[in-house]
Amino acid sequence: MALLINSLCINCDVCEPACPNQAITQGEEIYIIHPERCTECVGHFDEPQCVVVCPVECIDKDPAHAETEQQLLLKLLRLQEESA
Numbered sequence: 001m002a003l004l005i006n007s008l009c010i011n012c013d014v015c016e017p018a019c020p021n022q023a024i025t026q027g028e029e030i031y032i033i034h035p036e037r038c039t040e041c042v043g044h045f046d047e048p049q050c051v052v053v054c055p056v057e058c059i060d061k062d063p064a065h066a067e068t069e070q071q072l073l074l075k076l077l078r079l080q081e082e083s084a
C-alpha cells in the first residue's frame with residue numbers, strides 16, 4: 001500500500017531526501033507521494049522512512065492503493081530495472 005501525505009504537512013522537506021525510491025516531490029501546496037514509486041520502503045528498510053522522519057506525523061496509508069508485500073517487492077524490482 002502506498003502512503004499518502006495529508007494536509008497537515010508543513011512542507012519541511014525532510015521526507016523527500018529520505019525516500020529510497022525518489023517517490024516524494026513538492027506539490028503545489030504540500031508534498032506528494034507518487035504511488036507508482038512508493039514501496040512502503042519494502043526491500044530497503046523495516047519502516048517507511050518518510051514516516052520515521054516526518055515531524056508532524058502527517059503520512060498515512062493510502063487506501064486507494066492497497067498492495068500486498070509481494071506486490072510492493074515487484075514494484076521495487078520494476079523501479080530497479082528502470083534505473084539500471
Ligand code: SF4
Pocket residue numbers: 003018019020021022023024033037038039040041042048049050051
Ligand atoms: Fe518513499 Fe518509503 Fe515513504 Fe514510500 S514509504 S514514500 S518508499 S520513504
Ligand code: SF4
Pocket residue numbers: 005008009010011012013014015016031053054055056057058059
Ligand atoms: Fe510534509 Fe512531513 Fe514531508 Fe515534512 S516530512 S514535507 S511535514 S510530509
